[in-house]
Amino acid sequence: MPVPDLLIELFSEEIPARMQTRAAGDLKKLVTDGLVEAGLTYASAAAFSTPRRLTLTIEGALAASPTTVEERKGPKADAPEKAIEGFLRGARLTRDDLEERDTPKGKILFAKITKPGRPAAEIVAEVLEQTIRNFPWPKSMRWGSGTLKWVRPLHSILCILVTEEGAEVVPMDVDGIKAGNTTQGHRFMSPGAITVRSFDDYTTKLQRAHVVLDASERADAIWHDATNQAFAQGLEVVEDAGLLAEVAGLVEWPVVLMGKIDDDFLGLPPEVLQTSMKEHQKFFSVRNPKTGRIERFITVANRETADNGATILAGNQKVLSARLADAKFFWENDLRTARAGMTDWLDALKNVTFHNKLGTQADLVDRMATLAREIAPAVGADPDQAERAARLAKADLASEMVYEFPELQGLMGRYYIEAMGEDKAVAAAAQDHYAPLGPSDDVPTAPVSVAVALAEKIDKLTGFWAIDEKPTGSKDPFALRRAALGVIRLISHNDLTESLSIVFNQLIFDHLMSPVYSAGNWGEGSLALLEAVREKLGSGISAVQATQELLEEVANGKSDLINLDYDDESQSLVTKTDEKSADLLAFLHDRLKVYLRDQGIRHDIIDACIAMPNNDDLNLLVKRARALSDTLKTDDGENLIQGFKRANNILTQAEEADGVEYSYGADPKFAETDEERALFAALDAAEAQITPAMQAQDFSTAMSAMAGLRAPIDAFFTAVQVNSDNATVRRNRLNLLSRIRQICLAVADLTRIEG
Amino acid sequence: MSDTSTAPRSFQEIILRLQTYWASKGCAILQPYDMEVGAGTFHPATTLRSLGAQPWAAAYVQPSRRPTDGRYGENPNRLQHYYQYQVLIKPSPPDLQELYLGSLQAIGIDASLHDIRFVEDDWESPTLGAWGLGWEVWCDGMEVSQFTYFQQVGGHDCSPVSGELTYGLERLAMYVLAVDHVMDMPFNDPQSPIPLTYGDVFKQTEEEYARWNFDVANTEVLLRHFEEAEAECKAILDQAHDDPKTGKRIVMAHPAYDQAIKASHIFNLLDARGVISVTERQAYIGRVRALTKACADAFVQTRAGGWTPEAVA
Incomplete structure (x- = not known):
């Protein structure tokens, strides 16, 4: 049987560049899945796209789907006639199709149902129609009087099966569009129908008709020509893979043209030139490597012309000059406003809503300035500079240039x-404070930048937590996961010690108080109480603790405050503060788990560290987790866990059985064996190392000292029976195990380690 | 004058050539709508006629006003009053792209020398409750037209679908005539006994309107006019379909739509005066949309909008 190839082309009006690659992939998947499901297997398949067509070639398909035989068990041979008739009706068979067989359960009737194979053309027609009707375009449309939907009007369907005997059109019709064996070449350079006999014939004729079918071939050709033309002038093209892919989707016959940027515009920042040319004109930027300046542009036309592109280039150059004249106008206006102190912009931020429950951009800037000032000492920044930088960091949002090109903010x-x-440090913070944006983005390290970047993110997190706008499932409209990861990376990368609980408590409290102050209808007694509570949050206690402390002070006459009113509303605000703050910290811990898991640190290791005190110091947490992860990768570390668990299990069982806690009093004088004595000595030695190391937050020293206990613990368990008949010896040994537990748990909560 | 083998010499010649071209393709050449609108789409020949099943083919010039774009006639290509050329064909013919390219040829854009591209651009008009898919058409990197297949207008699905073409006439003409500043563009033939530039015709009005739009227009009066137009639009649509005087069924979709257009333009003026805050803005747009939607609902209750007594029975 001849093995046919299948060629499909869906020819339409211009498909948006950003959708083409995905659509080619979808065409391939939907058609091949449909064929295979119908029993039509094939050797290979490939899909292509141009602005006007999606193409799929399938090689070595079956000429027909195979015939299948299905066996179905019926009633017993001696069953009542009605039962047998019912079975025959259900299976659409006659009595002759049945076969009687002896089985352990007696004589039973069996039917063989044969499903004949179907010719490829029939299956292809069915699958392709389904594919066209259900194509997953991001947005599709109707046209004319029809009801069919496609990304833009669909004009023709080419669908042929090719064998050695020739090409045959697959008979099919989708809403009046009949499949055929013709296509069109380039819209302007080679109009008219082309008849196609095979995939090779198709690509060759398209090439002749000025259509390069393969998008990656078009992209390669563009890049090759562009870099060559730039190189010939001693210049280089600024790489931009996204732009290259887009431009390759805008042309069927790429022609690369290089033009000059008017001298008037060379003084603009290179990023402005680049963005304006890319966003508006889809031009590549060409840089002079000696000066770093953008001096030329590259545009990709969709045709050759008799004047070698001179008219096209001149037109593009003119449009670019008009665009850059705008950019220059913005730049010069903006510089004037900036040199006048940016007051116009800072005023304008008062009219821009940040979030309707979190105030304006100006409110945000005020909060950032206060917070950046507070954070400054911890990150080694000058508080005045940090505050100033925070006050100016968002000013450019009101500039004309950023209005035109939002991606240039910062x-x-x-x-x-x-x-x-x-x-310069203040200026740099404006650019850096949005960073890091992606998980692999560079993390700012300049102290002023770090202060403002942290302030921006912490304010955002606490603010949105306070108003119950936290991310759910796949929804994270305010990019809070990114902000949380940013906080983690800023703290960890810059080795900062920052107690987040204090900051969270204070800021969430402030965010909750903000609507209270604007409403202005709370009693003076409540406000006085809440203000006093706020004062106390700086010491690191929770809002509930702060309130209790305050109320006790008042009761004991240790406070001058009188007429405090702790009503339901204030109580609810205080409790909410603690709940939300704890919830936000848990969210950061979750993000930290994801972050560290990507670095190969297991979740149980992180849990073991989160269970330790001061877990709101993320830097400490990361260091502890890294050290523990490293330790557990060593042979000693891994085995120590077993020893620890054994000690802990025996101890826990004994404590439960005896109803006492063994926590103190292990004495070497009751030791009976050398192994026991050796363990005493090893624990003393380890403790002597671990305690100061932990104080210095030197986790790796502490943990390797802990791992060093593995051998003496193993030796102890091999040689010694803990549950001795001698009660004193037994108690002493249990207390000894308790020392193992204490020493290990001081390092991390090893009970949470799995395995 | 309409010899398309030579390059056009003036702004008006480009308009005349477009008129001749689309007339030759069977479009009814309509005149501009006699009200202030922000774009050619607002002309009832587009907005209302894109609804219902009746076939339609029309082309026209529409003066358009965008008060916020005024620059006292100084900016080379920004104007508060400018012209759009608008074509609407329902159902959209299968060769609409070719027809469009033919119109470029007619005004002197030789497709064999230029790079003409259809670049994705989805169209949406929040005040018209309308959207469509299509492209902006680029000639050598410059946007010369909008090309849209209407999918929904006034909240109604368009069936059949209309194809809409919009040419920004000043920009297109400046390109074809190789002029850098709109005010320098020849309006009539430069060889005429009295040659006039675009600036001769419009420089002074651009100044006058820019001053009025930005600084003088009485916002209290405008706010009141907005409310009145809104109320009148609703009142018209509240009338019974059957006219008590003539005994005929007369659904007043067009008079009501005039009031919606009026409200829309007043909103644009208020916007230019800077008295509409960001939050209010959305609310105003929503109010205009509610009016245009109600007018669309009324239009489909008229014969031109596809209503028939049989359909009711």
């Missing part, structure tokens, strides 16, 4: 703040 801020004559 960067323009840096340029404009520098132009004001501010310190």
Whole structure:
């Protein structure tokens, strides 16, 4: 039987560039899945896209789906006639199709149901129609009087089965579009129908008709020509894979043209030139490697012309000049506003809503400034600079350039703040404070930048937590997961000690108080109490603890405050503060788990560290988790866990049985064996190392000292029976096990380690 | 004048050539709508006629006003008053792209020398409750037209679908005539006894309107007019379909729609005066949309909108 190839092309009006690659993949998947499901297997398949077509070639398909035989068990041979008739009706068979067989259960009737194979053309027609009707375009449309939906009007379907005997059109019709064996070449350079006999014939004729079928071939050709033309002038093309893919989706016959940027515009920041050219015109930027300046552009046309592109290039150049004239106008206006102190912009932020429950951008800036100032000492930044940087960091949002090109936010801020004559560290913070954005983005390290970046993210997290807008499932409209990861990376990368609970308590409290103050209808007694509670939060206690402390002080006459009113509403605010703060910390711990898991640290290791005190110090937490993970990778570490668990199990059982806690008093004088004595000595030695190391947060020293206990613990368990008949000896040994537990648990909660 | 083998010499020649071209393709050449609108789409020949099943083919010039775009006539290509050329064909013909390319040829854009591209651009009008899919058409990197297949207008699915073409006439003409500043563009033939530039015709009005739009327009009066237009639109649509005087069924979709257009333009003026805050903005847009939707609902209750006595029975 001849093995046919299948060629499909869906020819339409221009498909959006961003959808083409995905659509080619979907076409391949939907058609091949459909064929295989219908029993039509094939050797290989490949899909392609151009602005006007999706193409699928399938090689070595079966000419027909195989015939299948299914056996079905019927009633007993001596069953009543009605039962047998019923079976025959159900299976659509006649009595002759039945076969009587002896089975252990007696004579039973069996039927063989044969499903004849179907020719490939029939299956292809069915599958392709289904595919077209249910195609997963991100957005599709109707046209004319029809009801069919496609990304843009679908004009023709090419669908042929090719064997050695020739090509045959698969007979099919989708809403009046009949499949055929013709396509079209380039819209302008080679209009007219092309008849196609095979995939090779198709690509060859398309090439002749000025269509490069393969998008990656078009991209390669563009990049090759672009870099060559730039190189010939001693220049280089700025790489941009996204732009290259998009441009390859806008042309069927790429022609690369390089033009000059007018001298008037060379003074613009290179990022402005690049963004304007890319966003508006889809031009590549061409850089002079000696100066770093963007001096030329590359545009990709969709055709050759008699004047070698001169008209096209001149037109593009003119459009670019108009665009850059706008950019230059924005830049110069913005510089004037910046040099005048940015007051216009800072005022404008008062009219821009940040979130309707969290105030304006100006409110946000005020909070950031206060917070950045508070964080400054911990990150080694000058508090005045940190505050100043926070006050200016969002100013560029009101600039004309950022209005036009939102993606330049931060960067323009840096340029404009520098132009004001501010310190470079203050200017840099405007650009850096959004960072890190992605998980692999660089983390800011300059102290002022770190202070503002942390302030921005912590304010965001506490604010959205306070108003119950936390991420759920796949929904994270305010990018709070990213903000949390940013906080983790900023703290860990810069080795910062920051007690997040204190900051969270204070800020969530403030965020909750903010609507109370604007409402202005709470009693003075409540407000006085809440203000006093807020004062106490700085010491690191919870809001509930702070309130209790305060009320006790008042009761004992240790406070001058009088007429405090601890009503239901204030009580609810205090409790909410603690709940939300704890919930936010748990969220950060979750994000930390994801972050560390990506670095190969197991979740149970992180849990063992989160269970330890001071878990709101993320840097400490990360260090502890890394050290523990490293330790557990060693032979000693891994086995120590077994020893620890054995000790802990015996101890826990004994404590439960005896109803006492063995926690103190192990004495070497009751030791009976050398192994026991050796363990005493080893524990003393380990403790002497671990305690100071833990104080210095030197987890690796502490943990390797802990892992060093593995041998003496193993030796102890091999040689010694803990449950001795001698009660004194037994108690002493249990107390000894308790020392193992205490020493290990001081390092991390090893009970949470799995395995 | 309409010899398309030569390059056009003036702004008006480009308009005349487009008129001749689309007339030759069977479009009814309509005149501009006699009200202030923000874009050619607002003309009832587009908004209302894109609804219902009746076939339609129309082309027209529509003066359009965007008060916020005023620059006192100084910006080379920004104007508060400009012209759009609008084509609407229902159902959209299968060769609409070719027809469109033919119109570029007619105004002197030679497709063999230029790079013409259809670049994705989805269209949405929040005030019209309308959306469609299509492209902006680029000629050598410059946007010269919008090309849209209407999917929904006034909240109604378009069936059949209309194909809409919009040419920004000043920008297109500046390109074809190779002029850098709109005010320098020849309006009539430069060889005429009295040659006039675009600036001769419009420089002064751009200044006058920019001043009025930005600084003088009485916002209290405008706010009141907005409310009145809104109320009148609703009142018109509240009338019974059967006219008590003539005994005929007369659904007043067009008079009501005039009030919606009026409200929309007043909103644009208020916006230019800077008296509408960000939050209010959405509310105003929603109010205009509610009006255009109600007008669309009324239009499909008219014969032109596809209503028949049989359909009711």
